[in-house]
Amino acid sequence: MNYFQNVQSLSALxxxxxQLVLANHPDKGGDTKVMQLINDQFGKLxxxxxxxxxxxxxxxxxxxxxFNEARTASEYTRHVYEEYGWTxxxxxxxxxxxxxxxxxxxxxxTYPQFTFTVNKNGYSSINIHIMTMDFCPWKDxxxxxxxxxxxxxxxELTERAQDVVNNxxxxxxxxxxxxxxxxxxxFNRNFYDSIEFGNNRTPFKVETVRSRRMSGEKPxxxxxxxxxxxxxxxKVLAGLTFGRSDWGRNKxxxxxxxxxxxxxxxxxxxxxxxxxxxxxxxIIKKKIQKLQEIGILCEKSYNNIRxxxxxxxxxxxxxAEDRQKEEAFNQWQQNQQSGESKPEKKEKESVNIAGxxxxxxxxxxxxxxxxxxxxxxxxKLQEIGGRFNSHLSCGPGWIFSKKRxxxxxxxLSA
Numbered sequence: 001m002n003y004f005q006n007v008q009s010l011s012a013l014x015x016x017x018x019q020l021v022l023a024n025h026p027d028k029g030g031d032t033k034v035m036q037l038i039n040d041q042f043g044k045l046x047x048x049x050x051x052x053x054x055x056x057x058x059x060x061x062x063x064x065x066x067f068n069e070a071r072t073a074s075e076y077t078r079h080v081y082e083e084y085g086w087t088x089x090x091x092x093x094x095x096x097x098x099x100x101x102x103x104x105x106x107x108x109x110t111y112p113q114f115t116f117t118v119n120k121n122g123y124s125s126i127n128i129h130i131m132t133m134d135f136c137p138w139k140d141x142x143x144x145x146x147x148x149x150x151x152x153x154x155x156e157l158t159e160r161a162q163d164v165v166n167n168x169x170x171x172x173x174x175x176x177x178x179x180x181x182x183x184x185x186x187f188n189r190n191f192y193d194s195i196e197f198g199n200n201r202t203p204f205k206v207e208t209v210r211s212r213r214m215s216g217e218k219p220x221x222x223x224x225x226x227x228x229x230x231x232x233x234x235k236v237l238a239g240l241t242f243g244r245s246d247w248g249r250n251k252x253x254x255x256x257x258x259x260x261x262x263x264x265x266x267x268x269x270x271x272x273x274x275x276x277x278x279x280x281x282x283i284i285k286k287k288i289q290k291l292q293e294i295g296i297l298c299e300k301s302y303n304n305i306r307x308x309x310x311x312x313x314x315x316x317x318x319x320a321e322d323r324q325k326e327e328a329f330n331q332w333q334q335n336q337q338s339g340e341s342k343p344e345k346k347e348k349e350s351v352n353i354a355g356x357x358x359x360x361x362x363x364x365x366x367x368x369x370x371x372x373x374x375x376x377x378x379x380k381l382q383e384i385g386g387r388f389n390s391h392l393s394c395g396p397g398w399i400f401s402k403k404r405x406x407x408x409x410x411x412l413s414a
Contacts, residue, residue, distance in 0.1 A: 011063040043073035062160025137161030145203035200260040229317035243273035254307040371397030
């Protein structure tokens with residue numbers, strides 16, 4: 001019997017294989033002989049697509065990047081078995097912190113190509129947020145910034161995405177119990193579960209992990225360290241910001257709050273501003289005092305904090321730091337275009353001491369490194385101020401200040 005029908009690509013082969021595993025694996029109540037036959041057929045087709053014997057008419061189904069590191073069919077089958085290895089009950093405790101630790105370890109091991117966040121919410125809930133995937137999980141191809149999975153809404157997900165969500169949900173619930181009786185309004189379960197794409201602060205992204213990118217290198221980014229004025233503002237705001245309120249008594253006023261991902265997706269930029277409400281006047285008074293101490297002018301407006309402006313001194317400092325950042329960014333762009341930003345190769349100088357191969361490397365502007373057969377002279381290198389570091393970019397070795405370069409050379413030439 002041929003278990004694989006109309007397979008036109010390696011990704012389609014993987015998708016069909018996963019369906020057959022869930023239906024026929026012995027751990028799922030299937031027949032061992034049938035599963036062996038499925039594995040044999042999968043191995044032949046996998047090898048044919050890998051070698052190019054079968055033409056690969058690939059269509060997007062979410063399995064294009066599914067464990068591409070697999071060089072053989074057996075490596076892929078082992079990966080699938082490990083991914084679906086959640087049989088049996090794992091319930092052992094009511095402490096959500098311990099359950100969350102197990103979930104984080106399992107998610108990292110099972111889906112290394114995706115990123116997740118796991119946290120507890122309220123008194124009895126555990127939330128898993130899928131932050132990145134290497135494919136678009138929605139059938140229509142439109143990426144949602146925030147999306148909460150339910151049995152009804154899961155129909156909008158691709159087959160591969162549904163497979164991941166169901167597998168994660170099943171493993172999470174293996175730590176759960178439910179003794180509830182809806183007819184009598186009696187609810188008793190270990191925790192309530194929730195799986196979402198993205199969260200309130202960070203939107204979901206389709207992103208290939210670094211090890212699978214074509215170049216294998218991290219894209220270059222402009223880096224800038226904020227000045228004293230911006231640092232003091234960020235510190236006192238503590239993650240909040242001033243934005244325009246769209247409702248309430250402070251409508252159209254600039255008040256203190258935070259931007260969160262729009263769960264509905266109707267806003268132009270994908271974010272919604274939520275004012276920060278304070279229940280006690282003393283808390284508002286203390287917050288206003290801290291803001292005014294660094295030069296942010298504000299006042300109490302009902303149960304919000306209304307922004308009035310900056311002091312002249314703070315405004316000038318912020319403007320000066322913004323100009324410095326803009327100039328640095330323009331210079332960085334010019335360096336990128338001219339190729340001046342490429343790091344120079346570390347200069348190496350080989351030294352031969354009594355048959356020992358030792359190299360002196362200009363490690364940075366302020367340091368040199370000594371690598372090679374340094375074990376016989378380790379004590380002498382330590383005496384002149386060297387520190388051994390096994391994690392240097394040039395390999396394990398001894399690191400010295402540039403000021404000690406002459407002392408190091410004298411020792412090695414003696």
